[in-house]
Amino acid sequence: MPSPEALPIRHVLPELLTALGHHGSAVLTAPPGTGKTTVVPLALAETGLRVLVAEPRRLAVRAAARRMGVSYTIRGERHIGANPMVEVVTTGVLLQRLQRDQELPGVDAVVLDECHERHLDADTALAFLLDVRETLRPDLRLLATSATADARPWADLLKAPVVAATGTTHPVETVWAPPPRPVAPPHGLRVDPALLSHVASVVRRALAEQDGDVLCFLPGVGEIGRVAGMLAGDVEHLLQVHGQAPAHVQDAVLSPGQARRVVLATSVAESSLTVPGVRVVVDSGLAREPRTDHARGLGSLTTVRVSKASATQRAGRAGREAPGTVYRCWSAADHDRLADHARPEIALADLTSFALQAACWGSPDATGLALLDPPPPAAMSAATRTLEALGAVEQPARVTDRGRRMALAGVHPRLARALLDLGPDAAEVVALLSEQLPRDASDDLVEVWRTARRGGTGFAARWRQETRRLRRATSGRGSAPDDELAGSAVALAFPERVARKRGGGYLMASGTQAQLPEGSRLHTAEWLAIAIADRPTGSASARIRQAVVIDERTARQATGTTIEDEIIWRVPPGERRGDVSARTIERLGAIELSSTPLKNADVRAAILYGLRTEEILTWTKEAKALRDRLAFCHRAIGAPWPSMDDLMDLADQWLEPELSRARRRADLERVNVATALKRLIPWSERLETTAPERMEVPSGSNIRVDYSGDQPVLAAKLQELFGWLETPKIAGVPVLVHLLSPAGRPLAVTADLASFWREGYRHVRAEMRGRYPKHPWPEDPLTTKPTRRTK
Known part of the structure; x- marks a missing residue:
């Protein structure tokens, strides 16, 4: 690794410091490996500025702080470094500090690193900081840094100059290495095993053909584990890097190795980390993006093809320290079809947390925030409805005191609700849901909880740390049994996912059907509180990932019930024919708890709906003939002859008094349609003349x-x-x-x-005439007398 003094960023430091001095803000573009993350904050500190560096990922926070020897803070963890002038935090921690004190006391400059990755927290933090600079802290210096050269959007937002560091770039040779046979495209979280097998073979090929460490990009933790299993025995030093990787693995990745290494990584290693010794990159060409089903309140990750910009970032890792090689597991023709850039997170994610942050900031609809991309209206509307249901905001989109406490809890507003309502006893469950659960976790959340308590894993260590933080952040009442506490916490956090058994699956309060995995031990439960669910692409039902068994009392307390009169034309499940349904119903969302018949109800609207949507009337031969004659009159003459195309829209005119008397389908089926139709033409004697x-x-x-x-x-x-x-x-x-x-x-x-x-x-x-000789076939039919008889 080059020394800090030798890093290319040193050449533009004078220009950068001048820009910050004159404008108070700047945008720095510099390729990965030039030192922008570690050299610039220390240079700012040397001028007497107290610097806060915000990184999009926890792993990048630890790495940057370690390189600089400074303090860092991530959720639930704080480390004091030797240099008190610089602190590195996640963008999430920065947002928390801004919500607690907008003036950011004790901070002279904020560096927002890796802005090009377009994480939602980073976009939000930049918008808040611009607001702070304009209204409260004109002296606050802002620096946005990007590993890509396209800095004009940030420069326009900050009204700041762009300082570009070119750095020393080493050539990277591209080797196109598509699979020998076609593989299935990614679908949801599924990646074709044949592609993963191919990636493993390309790693072996790279080890044989090239020198130096190999960095292999894969979409997620599961794929990393599977490829690691394929390479076991072939590679002496194999490291797995992702957001959940233990600290000792992160340290090993960021330290030069004595022996040759293969590092399997997610997109976390795309630009936020420098992995020393890497000369070869093997790129699977896949990444994970969030997807949100706003109509059903379900979120998930999905596997997508990387953008050209991401592929360039990944390839650049091979040329950080010397000339390198990138093996791309797709063809040059496929590369030309990739999107230029990945979509920003604000366009894809669940915006509930963002909407609460914006409401607490004083901009409930986010229109007053300086954002590179506005939030999608449908996503913001869904987020606002969720916040209203949680009691975080009230009309007209004003944040409540409860909402402010939720925003400061440092977890998703849904989880914050459970924490505030149940107190510190819920900290363990909330901590469980605030982390990404292990891929092999049971669908029984209580079992996952007990496994975490036993410890011995990286996940369990992170869970304990987060539990301690949440307990310090709240206060409350005494304990409850595990099952009851877990069920209450999940039901309060996700009230629309409270579900009741129906048929072979479950019906959620939101109205969405959900299915448990095959062989689940939860399948006998009458009620479930579903913590994690997603909807596979193309499926009408949600897939339950983790849930807790609850009883009806817990479901009622978390979700609440409504009692309403329902008068509708209803088609029972599995049936094709509907009928009038007039009932008083107690509901828990879409779940029907009980019903009683509603007597003397006005069913006219339901009857009319049934007439418009189903073939109910009994159309005798006489009735059809009359309808056809009237339709002909309308076509041939027009008004006042009525159109038969709009017959059911005219039901009020021709189906009285039968319509007023009808109470159910059978009453309509008995109507004499021919007699009723004649009411449309009180001049019916003209029908015989006209048609x-x-x-x-x-x-x-x-x-x-x-x-x-x-x-x-x-x-x-x-x-x-x-x-x-x-x-x-x-x-x-x-x-x-x-x-x-x-x-x-x-x-x-x-x-x-x-x-x-x-x-x-x-x-x-x-x-x-030969076939019918008994009938007349005269030569001159015009002079022959017509007859009904034979000869």
Whole structure:
């Protein structure tokens, strides 16, 4: 590793200090490895400034503080360093301090590191700091740093100059190493095992072809573990780096190794950390992003392809100290199709915590904050509704005292609610839910809790540390049994996820169906409080990850119930036919607890809804024929003849008094539709004149006219129409004549009888007279007397 004096950032320090002195703020762009994270804060401190450095990740906080020999603070952990002028914190800790005291006493300059990663806390902290500088602390110096050269958005926000450090860049050769056979694209959290096997083989190839340590990027902890298992025995020094990695592993990664190492890492190693000795990068091309289902209140991580910018950052790790090589596990053609940049977290994440921070700051809708990207309106609306349900804000979007206490708890507002309501006894459960649980954790949250108490893992150590912090932060009452306490805490934090058994799964208070994993020990529970759930892509049901068995009393206390009269047209689950449902119902969200019939209810609206959405009326042949005649009149003449297309919208006109008397489906099914339809035409005597039901033909027969098509249709035996030259019309529309054989089968269809007798008849006669010799087939049909009989 080069000494601090030799790092490229030294060349721009005078320019940077001048910019901060003149403008009070600046944007620093510098490639990874140039020293911007460790050299700049110390240089500022040498000028007498007390410097606060904010990093997006806890791992980066420890690494930077260690390199500089300064203090650091992360959630639940504080270390005092030798240099009192600089402190490194997470952006989350910075937000807490700003909420406690906006003036940031004891701080002269704030450095927001790795702004290009677009973490939500970092974007929020920058917006708050700009507000502080403008209103309370014009002397506060702000420095935003980025590992990418695209700094114009931050420069515009800060109204500050850009200072660029080019640094010493070493060439990095790109090796395209796509899998030999197609692999399935990532789906939710699932990554094709064939791709992971390929990544492991590329690591082995890199070890054989190149010198130096190998840094391999994978999307998550699970994939790191699986690839580590594949490489076991092939690699002597294998390290796994992620946000949950124990401190000793982090220290080992950040220290030069004596033997060759392979480091398997998530995106945490993209730009926040310098891993010494790395000459080779193997990139799986995958990362994890948050996804939020605002309609159902469910959040999850999903696997995505990296952006071009992220791929460039990852590749640059191979050229920090010397020329290097990056093996990309995809093709050059696939690379061209990658997005240029990853989407900012504000566009993807659950915004409940952000909305509470903004409300406490005095900008409930966040419109007054200087943000690079505005929060999506739907996400903000969902976050505000959640905060209202938790009692953190009240209309019109004003933060409550309870909400301010939630914001200062240092956990998600949902968990803060449980902590405030249950006191320090809930600290262990809240601490459990504030950390990412181990991948192999049981779906029974109480079992996960007991496992953490036994200790012996990195997760258990972090859990104990967070528990101590939360206990110090609250006060309250005595203890309760584990199951009861865990159930109450989860139900209070996630009231919409209280669920009752229904069929083979559970119905949550939010209305979403949820399923337990196969073989779960919780499947006999009548009620569950669901702590963690997600909805797999394309699935209608949520998947329960962790839950606690509760009773109905706990469910009622956490979620509350409502009693309401329900008068609807209801289709029972699994049925196709609905009926009127008039009940008084006690509900827990979407969960029905009890119901009693509602007598003498006004069911008219429900009846009309049923008529509009289902085929309920009994359409006899007579009723259909009448409907067709009326429809023809409307098409041919228009008003005042009513349209049959909007028949159910006119139900008030033609279905009285049956509509007023009807109480259920059966009453509608008994309605005489033909009689009712005539109410639409009080001048019904005109119907027979305008569109007669029957028409007399030359033989004297009265034959029914079919009005179901675009034209009226008259179907009659050919012998009954002898001598009929002029095609009849109804309401000015020519009748389509179907000439039938003696057996009633169509011989010809025409709207021009004269033309048929002149041109078509002789062909029909030649074919039919031998088949039907008892019927007349005269040479001249125009002079022959029409008949219904045989010869």
